[in-house]
Structures are given as C-alpha cells and as structure tokens.
Amino acid sequence: MDFMVNTTTERLNSTGGMALVGKILEKISFCTRTGVTKPKHPHVLKSIIGLFTQGRTRFEEIDMIRNDSFFRDSFDLRYVPAKETIRLYLEHMISERTLIDSEIETAVITLLKSTTLTPITIANRTYLPVDIDTSPMDNSKSHKEGVSRTYKQFDGYHPIFCYVGQEGYMLNTELREGKQHCQKGTPDFLKHTMDMISKLDSKAPLLFRFDGGNDSKDILSMLDKSGHFFIVKRNLRKELSEYWLAVAQGKEQSLLKMNQKRCIPEFIPEKNLHRMNLFRQ
Incomplete structure (x- = not known):
C-alpha cells in the first residue's frame, strides 16, 4: 500500500486529550469552588492529574512536558512546575491531606452524578453493582x-478499589502496602465508601460484591446492618465444600417448593433470601 506523506506548519501535540481532562476539571469546579477552604497548591494537583491521565505514575516525568504550552493551557496553569517544585509542594501538602482528600472526593461525586450509572438485572430486579476488591501492582x-512482597509473589503495592455501575466507574480507592492482607482496613474503607455512595442519590438498590478474602464477620455484619443487598464469595477455609453443596441444594429444594420452578443457587431471587452470603457450587 502506498502512503501519502505531507508536511505541515501546524503544531502537533501528543497530549491533545488533555484539553478534555482540563474541561472536565473546569466543569466540576476542581479547586475553584467558592465558600470552602481550597488546597493551597491547585496547580500542582492539576499537573499530577495530567500526568496520571497519561499513564505516568512518577512526578519526575513532569519534565517531559515542562515546556508543553498545550498542557499548560489545558489546565489553565500559569506555568508547568518543575519536578523539584512538585516534590517540595507534595511534602507541604501532607499537613492538608484531609482537605485534599475532601476536594478529590467532592470532584468524584460531582463527576459521577453528572453521568449515568447503568444497573444490572437479576431475576427481574434491578440493582446498582458496587464492586470492592484489592489488586496487587507490580513495582519490582x-x-x-x-x-x-504481595501474595502474587512480586514486590509492589496492594491497593483496594471500589467501582460502581456496569461501566465500572471508580468511586473510591486506598493505597496499601504490598504485604497487607486484603481484609485489613477494609471495614473502615467500606464505611467510608457507603458514606460516599449515599451522596450519589442512586434510585436503584445497591448490590455490594466482595471476593472470598473479605468473607469475614465484620464485613458481613456491616453489610447486613446497612440494609443493602450483597454477595460475598464464601471462603471455605477448613470447611468441607460438600457441606455447602448440600446447603445450596437444600435451599434450592425449598425455593422449588415455594415457587414451583428451579432456582439457580448462584443468585437469590426469592424475597426472603435477598441478603445472604453467596455459596457457589
């Protein structure tokens, strides 16, 4: 195949997508809300966000776009700070971490409220899925x-994430040490996540979904008291899988008698069994 190659006097930018990111920050009034205390160094936060949205995780990489006027204008910055400046201001921000966390969470809530969160349907019922799980990251x-050392047998971090809707929009996250067990700190994370979700004003009932690593008394108690629907994969530990298979089959027979139809144990369509641990055959 022949290709036509043309020259141009126009300036081409590999960071063209930053214009959209900047407009989103402008729309949700990131660090510009009136009537509230704002972070002292918004230009540093915006620069970090710009790096993250390009898939760059080290603040030193800001030097690659230090002289990029398009990046600067996209985030309405007077200048793109140097890596030394970012390091210095990040250290200063430690004292106002609570304020910065609040600003970021407000931005997340505002952004999610402006979009559509698609629910799922199970047995003719609609639920808004809320998925919470950890994911080891390789930082060898x-x-x-x-x-x-993570349980995946590489060195890295072991952060926890919360995603909502079928789209999987991130609602909450927490950076953790690689060696930290997935359950440690999760009850507090869940409580904080529930507080954030309440601000979304979702019309659909919530369905929390957890993996077996969080099959604990603390999590189940919190979920049960919350009144939300939930599915938690059973962690058998030293229990016999044959025992839980018998439990699931017995529950299936009970539902069969009441509804005159076969019910798949993996889902819970009967109204009296809408909050429970999920047992997989």
Whole structure:
C-alpha cells in the first residue's frame, strides 16, 4: 500500500486529550469552588492529574512536558512546575491531606452524578453493582515507601478499589502496602465508601460484591446492618465444600417448593433470601 506523506506548519501535540481532562476539571469546579477552604497548591494537583491521565505514575516525568504550552493551557496553569517544585509542594501538602482528600472526593461525586450509572438485572430486579476488591501492582525493583512482597509473589503495592455501575466507574480507592492482607482496613474503607455512595442519590438498590478474602464477620455484619443487598464469595477455609453443596441444594429444594420452578443457587431471587452470603457450587 502506498502512503501519502505531507508536511505541515501546524503544531502537533501528543497530549491533545488533555484539553478534555482540563474541561472536565473546569466543569466540576476542581479547586475553584467558592465558600470552602481550597488546597493551597491547585496547580500542582492539576499537573499530577495530567500526568496520571497519561499513564505516568512518577512526578519526575513532569519534565517531559515542562515546556508543553498545550498542557499548560489545558489546565489553565500559569506555568508547568518543575519536578523539584512538585516534590517540595507534595511534602507541604501532607499537613492538608484531609482537605485534599475532601476536594478529590467532592470532584468524584460531582463527576459521577453528572453521568449515568447503568444497573444490572437479576431475576427481574434491578440493582446498582458496587464492586470492592484489592489488586496487587507490580513495582519490582522499586525502593518506594510501602513496596513489599504481595501474595502474587512480586514486590509492589496492594491497593483496594471500589467501582460502581456496569461501566465500572471508580468511586473510591486506598493505597496499601504490598504485604497487607486484603481484609485489613477494609471495614473502615467500606464505611467510608457507603458514606460516599449515599451522596450519589442512586434510585436503584445497591448490590455490594466482595471476593472470598473479605468473607469475614465484620464485613458481613456491616453489610447486613446497612440494609443493602450483597454477595460475598464464601471462603471455605477448613470447611468441607460438600457441606455447602448440600446447603445450596437444600435451599434450592425449598425455593422449588415455594415457587414451583428451579432456582439457580448462584443468585437469590426469592424475597426472603435477598441478603445472604453467596455459596457457589
């Protein structure tokens, strides 16, 4: 195939998508809301966001776009700070971490409220899925604080995430040490996540979904008291799988008698069984 190659006097930018990111920040009034205390160094936060949206995770990489006027204008910055400046201001921000966290959470809530969260349908019932799980990240050969051996047998972090809707929009996250067990700190994370979700004003009932690593008394108690629907994969530990198979089959027979139809144990369509641990055959 022949290709036509033309020259141009126009300036081409590999960071063209930053214009959209900047407009989104402008729309949700990131660090510009009136009547509230704002972070002292919004230009640093915006620069970090710009790096993250390009898939760059090290603040030192800001030097690659230091002289990029398009990046600067996209985020309405007077200048793109140097890596030394970002390091200095990030250290200063430690004292106002609560304020910054609040600003970011407000931005997330505002952004999610402006979009459509698609629910799922199970047995003719509609639920808004809320998925919470950890995901080890490979940071091998890194000497960053908190990097340690994960259960995946590599060195890295072990953060926890919360996603909502079929789209999987991220609602909440927390950076954790690689060696930290997935259950440690999760009850507090769940409580905070529930507080955030309540601000979304979702019309559909919530369906929380957890993996077996969070099959604990603390999590189940919180979910049950919350009044929300939930599915938690059973962690058998030392229990016999044959026992739980018998439980599931017995429950199936009970539902069969009441509804005169076969019910798949993996889902819970009967109204009296809408909050329970999920047992997989």
